[in-house]
Amino acid sequence: MTKVNTPQDSAIEYVCGVSVTLELIGGKWKGVILWHLCHKTLRFSQLKRRLPRVTQKMLTQQLRELEKDGLINRKVYPEVPPKVEYSLTELGRTLQPMLDGMCKWGMNYYENDSEQEISD
Amino acid sequence: MTKVNTPQDSAIEYVCGVSVTLELIGGKWKGVILWHLCHKTLRFSQLKRRLPRVTQKMLTQQLRELEKDGLINRKVYPEVPPKVEYSLTELGRTLQPMLDGMCKWGMNYYENDSEQEISD
DNA sequence: CTGTATCCCATTAGATACTG
DNA sequence: CAGTATCTAATGGGATACAG
Numbered sequence: 001m002t003k004v005n006t007p008q009d010s011a012i013e014y015v016c017g018v019s020v021t022l023e024l025i026g027g028k029w030k031g032v033i034l035w036h037l038c039h040k041t042l043r044f045s046q047l048k049r050r051l052p053r054v055t056q057k058m059l060t061q062q063l064r065e066l067e068k069d070g071l072i073n074r075k076v077y078p079e080v081p082p083k084v085e086y087s088l089t090e091l092g093r094t095l096q097p098m099l100d101g102m103c104k105w106g107m108n109y110y111e112n113d114s115e116q117e118i119s120d
Numbered sequence: 121m122t123k124v125n126t127p128q129d130s131a132i133e134y135v136c137g138v139s140v141t142l143e144l145i146g147g148k149w150k151g152v153i154l155w156h157l158c159h160k161t162l163r164f165s166q167l168k169r170r171l172p173r174v175t176q177k178m179l180t181q182q183l184r185e186l187e188k189d190g191l192i193n194r195k196v197y198p199e200v201p202p203k204v205e206y207s208l209t210e211l212g213r214t215l216q217p218m219l220d221g222m223c224k225w226g227m228n229y230y231e232n233d234s235e236q237e238i239s240d
Numbered sequence: 241c242t243g244t245a246t247c248c249c250a251t252t253a254g255a256t257a258c259t260g
Numbered sequence: 261c262a263g264t265a266t267c268t269a270a271t272g273g274g275a276t277a278c279a280g
Contacts, residue, residue, distance in 0.1 A: 017226030018151040018219055024229070026146040028273090031138040044242055055274060060243065081241040082280080091229075098221045099138055105218060106137030109144070109211075148253090164262055175254060180263065201261040202260080 024069050025095065029054050029062045034092065035099050037072060041087040071095070144189050145215065149174050149182045154212065155219050157192060161207040191215070 025031055029051060036042060036050055048059055063086060066072045071092040077083040088095075145151055149171060156162060156170055168179055183206060186192045191212040197203040208215075 015227075015230055016152045016155060017223035017228075017230065018155045020226030020230045021222040022146055022151040022226075024226075026142055026151075031142040031146075032136045035136055035138045048242095056243075057275090058273065061273090076242090079241095080280090082243080084242060094225065098218060098225060101218045101221065102141040103137035105214065106140030106142075106144075107135075108137075110135055110137065110140045168262095176263075177255090178253065181253090196262095199261095200260090202263080204262060 021098075024066075024071065027062055027065065029058060030066060031099070031102065033059075033062060033066065034071065034088070034095060035103060037086060037088050037092070038096050038099055041085050044084050044086070047086060066092075141218075144186075144191065147182055147185065149178060150186060151219070151222065153179075153182060153186065153206075154191065154208070154215060155223060157206055157208050157212070158216050158219055161205050164204050164206070167206060186212075 025034060032051060033047065036047060042050070044059070044063075047063075048054065048056070051059065054062075063072065063074070067074050070089055073087045073089050075085045075087070077085070145154060152171060153167065156167060162170070164179070164183075167183075168174065168176065171179065174182075183192065183194070187194050190209055193207045193209050195205045195207070197205070
């Protein structure tokens, strides 16, 4: 958390790193996208196949934002039919430890939660 | 990522731990709330003061969800005026390494981003 | 294959007023 | 103090059609 002066109201504002990070990777599909790209560079269609529930619109949108924020690279091959590959940038790679941690923590939560569920 | 059989369509589905985690802590204010509670048990009003932009409604809502998911405790003191304290559960505490990582990463991103900004 | 554009409904979140 | 209730504006996201 660091102090910041907002020009609008000249009030002292604090920026929390956690919020900054979550704004970048907390989008509906961004976490999974990054997680997949952690392991392998993927084409649009490959990514789509790995995320069965995402619509084309949403996938495109999330990818554009991740690109804008400098976390992923978008490489277009000038071919017909088009081929576009997405990969992590160097900055994106620095997220890997956190993504791994989130993956483990989440799976653990998910499994314990399932055990405790009452079957009806 | 683990295989899961969804009863609805009997199709094979994969659950990504990253998504599970982000669904729990990715809410608009959840990250910061958890981060504050990492350091100190806080009353509703104290939390609110630390999050100047959050509305009362949103704060209440996010706290309820965090409670439901087992990440925070809500302790009501039977006093007048009311006093309610929020703290991390044992499970919530296990998030701390991740939150610390996110805090550091986010601050680093924020600072480098500010440097690169073009003043106009 | 990898998108963009449009329409539209559902959900979200702010503002405001009220309460034990 | 710590909420709940209600109304409303804004946003989000699905479905669909079309395009380079």
